[in-house]
Amino acid sequence: MNAWLSQHRAALAMAFRRLWATPFNTLLSLLAIGIALTLPGFGYVVLDNLRDLGRNASGVQQISVFMTVEATRKDVGEIETRLRQFANGKWRFVAKEEALKRMQASEGMAEIVASLPRNPLPDAFIVEPTNTEPEALEVLRKELSGWPKVAHVQLDSAWVKRFDAFLKLGKLALTMLAGLFAAGLIAVTFNTIRLQVMAQAAEIEVARMIGATDTFIRRPFQYFGALQGLFGGLFAGALVLGGLRLLAGPVAELAALYGGSYGLKPPGAFEVGALAAVGALLGWVGAQLSVSLSLRKFD
Known part of the structure; x- marks a missing residue:
């Protein structure tokens, strides 16, 4: 040796x-x-x-979950409970009153908002998943779409897929x-x-x-x-x-x-x-x- x-x-x-x-x-x-x-x-x-x-990047891989307009506080609370149990990333709640105020603060929208008879915006949740792979995001979008009192789930999956294809x-x-x-x-x-x-x-x-x-x-x-x-x-x-x-x-x-x-x-x-x-x-x-x-x- x-x-x-x-x-x-x-x-x-x-x-x-x-x-x-x-x-x-x-x-x-x-x-x-x-x-x-x-x-x-x-x-x-x-x-x-x-x-x-x-x-x-802000908003690139976020999932927006929009409730129905007639959703009650109880319905919103049920979605919050599901998201806490989900434990796969961060999320935040955007009340319809807050969304209306932001819309009213936008340039040229104050008069339009003032003329509305009632708030047309729904409550929403912004979800930021941990797994940002395109396939995982699409699966999550479909799962969230099936939750009660969820009217629409928005994900710019096309952008995510294009970006992922570019990286590959x-x-x-x-x-x-x-x-x-x-x-x-x-x-x-x-x-x-x-x-x-x-x-x-x-x-x-x-x-x-x-x-x-x-x-x-x-x-x-x-x-x-x-x-x-x-x-x-x-x-x-x-x-x-x-x-x-x-x-x-x-x-x-x-x-x-x-x-x-x-x-x-x-x-x-x-x-x-x-x-x-x-x-x-x-x-x-x-x-x-x-x-x-x-x-x-x-x-």
Whole structure:
């Protein structure tokens, strides 16, 4: 066990030395890997923020439950009891008197309201479900429609479905883009390792002559590819954070123009760590492919 750990420590140290031996080439490789990981990483963050924005937008995923005009306080109380037992989100009651006052306060509506013989508006409940998936919202709408003294249940399901379809399309496009850039990252690592193997061909020949196994020879190159991908992933995380910091001000100003407030949610430590881990894995794969194919030439 100690010998195995010593071999891995030595291979890791050798990989670090190779990284620092050619700082300019290392910097260029990290830049290429960082950019390759930044675009899908940034796209993931943008989709995540769009999903939160859609869920938090006022009235977007609310269900309005309108009672019949002749509904009594007892009928309203029964619906309140059902909603308390429902316990699947928040809700609030809008009395018909309050709705009439809001309508009267609207521009140009005061005279119209004053001319009405009685209040034509019904009592209503505004429900904000926890589960905002389009299918779940539609099921809930149908369930609420069957409750007693409920005249109409309003849900802009078409908007919700369009928004959900847009997010799914964006996720699919992002997955395809990530696959392309992952292949590019493997190609960058493959070419870098191939050049290293060619430059150290004589050393590899001598090592094999004195009994070194292919696993022993591959190990430093594998660590080199993994470290290169790891640092490239961390660099990509820094680029994503920097880009979001630059966009935070304009996005907040745009939200203020529409009467709201919204702040971009940056990726957390887990997301940055996942990006670095993906980079390390792809770097290891590229190194494994490159050195395995290159060693065949020494057979």
